[in-house]
Amino acid sequence: MSKFAIIDVETTGGSARFERVTEIAIVLHDGEKVLDSYSTLINPERSIPWNITQLTGISDDMVSTAPKFFEVARKIVEMTENAIFVAHNVTFDFNFIREEFARLGYNYTRQQLCTVRLARKVFPGLPSYSLSNLKNHFGIAAERSHRALDDTLATVRLFEYILAEQEVAGGSFKGLMRAGLKESKLPPGITIDKLDALPEDCGVYYLHDAAGDVIYVGKSLNIRKRLYEHFADTTPKGEKMRAGAADISCEVTGSELVALLLESAEIKRIQPRINRALRMRQYNAGIYTYTDQLGYQCLVAAKPGKKASPGLNTLIELPKLESAKAYLASIVRQYELCHRLCHLDFHERACFHYSIKQCRGACVGEESPEEYNARVEEAMKVVSRALQGNFVYHENGRNPVEKAVVLVEDGRFLGFGFVETEEDGIRVDDLRERVSTPYKDPDAGRIIRSYLEGKMKGKVLRF
Numbered sequence: 001m002s003k004f005a006i007i008d009v010e011t012t013g014g015s016a017r018f019e020r021v022t023e024i025a026i027v028l029h030d031g032e033k034v035l036d037s038y039s040t041l042i043n044p045e046r047s048i049p050w051n052i053t054q055l056t057g058i059s060d061d062m063v064s065t066a067p068k069f070f071e072v073a074r075k076i077v078e079m080t081e082n083a084i085f086v087a088h089n090v091t092f093d094f095n096f097i098r099e100e101f102a103r104l105g106y107n108y109t110r111q112q113l114c115t116v117r118l119a120r121k122v123f124p125g126l127p128s129y130s131l132s133n134l135k136n137h138f139g140i141a142a143e144r145s146h147r148a149l150d151d152t153l154a155t156v157r158l159f160e161y162i163l164a165e166q167e168v169a170g171g172s173f174k175g176l177m178r179a180g181l182k183e184s185k186l187p188p189g190i191t192i193d194k195l196d197a198l199p200e201d202c203g204v205y206y207l208h209d210a211a212g213d214v215i216y217v218g219k220s221l222n223i224r225k226r227l228y229e230h231f232a233d234t235t236p237k238g239e240k241m242r243a244g245a246a247d248i249s250c251e252v253t254g255s256e257l258v259a260l261l262l263e264s265a266e267i268k269r270i271q272p273r274i275n276r277a278l279r280m281r282q283y284n285a286g287i288y289t290y291t292d293q294l295g296y297q298c299l300v301a302a303k304p305g306k307k308a309s310p311g312l313n314t315l316i317e318l319p320k321l322e323s324a325k326a327y328l329a330s331i332v333r334q335y336e337l338c339h340r341l342c343h344l345d346f347h348e349r350a351c352f353h354y355s356i357k358q359c360r361g362a363c364v365g366e367e368s369p370e371e372y373n374a375r376v377e378e379a380m381k382v383v384s385r386a387l388q389g390n391f392v393y394h395e396n397g398r399n400p401v402e403k404a405v406v407l408v409e410d411g412r413f414l415g416f417g418f419v420e421t422e423e424d425g426i427r428v429d430d431l432r433e434r435v436s437t438p439y440k441d442p443d444a445g446r447i448i449r450s451y452l453e454g455k456m457k458g459k460v461l462r463f
Helices: 048-054 071-082 091-101 115-121 132-137 149-170 173-183 193-197 224-230 238-246 254-272 321-335 369-383 445-455
Strands: 004-011 020-028 036-040 086-088 113-115 203-208 214-220 246-252 285-291 297-300 313-318 391-396 403-411 412-419 461-462
Touching: 004 071, 004 091, 020 048, 020 071, 020 091, 020 149, 036 071, 036 149, 036 461, 071 091, 086 091, 086 149, 091 113, 113 115, 115 149, 132 149, 193 224, 203 224, 203 254, 214 224, 214 238, 214 254, 224 238, 224 246, 254 391, 254 403, 254 412, 254 445, 285 321, 285 369, 297 321, 297 369, 313 321, 313 369, 321 369, 412 445
Parallel strands: 004 086, 086 113
Antiparallel strands: 004 020, 020 036, 203 214, 203 246, 285 297, 285 313, 391 403, 391 461, 403 412
16 A cells, blocks of 8 residues: 655745755655644744745744754654655655755655646646645635645645545546656656657657747657656756756657757757757867978867968867867877977977987987878877768668768768668769758767767768
């Protein structure tokens, strides 16, 4: 038999991260009757705003001698252990309790059930599902609103009405609980039905806020499964998604490579506030290569606008000059390259590392250009993420008769698209007008090369 801990908290404000609990009430219920109850004021260790006192009636004087949260934490853990955490708008109450425990260094986790969502399912069509309106609708008596024990007892009566109505309607109690437990993890505007309507295919998905703005862009091999995982995530990132998401849209690609390219380009184009990775719209530095007058192949970390030497070729682009220099230094150490020829040492002749036998002497002519350049070429193979040549990559698209294609010409990514044709019928001349990308993405070449070196599921057609 399931045990339910029906809970309400009063607080100093609306944000669980910054505000504190001032009162808590817990009623244990087994689905048939009340088993136990507990309530107490809590000293929030900060002042209660005037408007909150007007709403709840709880003042600084009332909580001044009340126990602090750490003094009642064990009681809360023991009462709710092995019980389902039930509340009206459960996310609010649970987040406050979890944050209070987090301040004590304790990870508080419980299964959650929301009576707002349950009431919507069992009593559809009501004008409002706020606790005060539901009390009026069902004639539930409660002395004081916005006090923890009274609101908890009202939620208990509502919970019993929900269970009774489900029984009268011949519905499954376990089925209702399973659906409710899943749905309690979802943002208020997103239902199980909306998630279940999403495709179980590879593609890109968008989370929108109440105003319709995109707050997160992601890619997944299974869009529906990934979104269920997001909303079950209890990390700060998961909390941001649940707090901000009001709607979902998606674009099926079939191809994982196209999904990766679309995700990266859309993040740069839209700049969603929750995404952090892939948001860099352009790279401000890189590692470049050129051949000096003596025939030595040199490497240099620089900003694109400061490429003073003629004949510089881009080896790799990076977000910041500091990261370019650090990466170059690691490559120089790994392949025993000359620090002076890599512009990491500015002595006129022998570099410092030659004196400590970590340079083979290219800077003073002791190592020939041929020997030195052979190691530079090996290093360049590791460093360079640039695309080479002309090719079409194609793999399965959005349906069985479609191919997803990615076009690269003269080492430049031209775009991706979809063609309804057999693979032998792909014509390069037709693709140039049929491929596109939503944003000129500096990461596209790296994404394509990494994919072809690792996960490649399709074929490469060179021309």
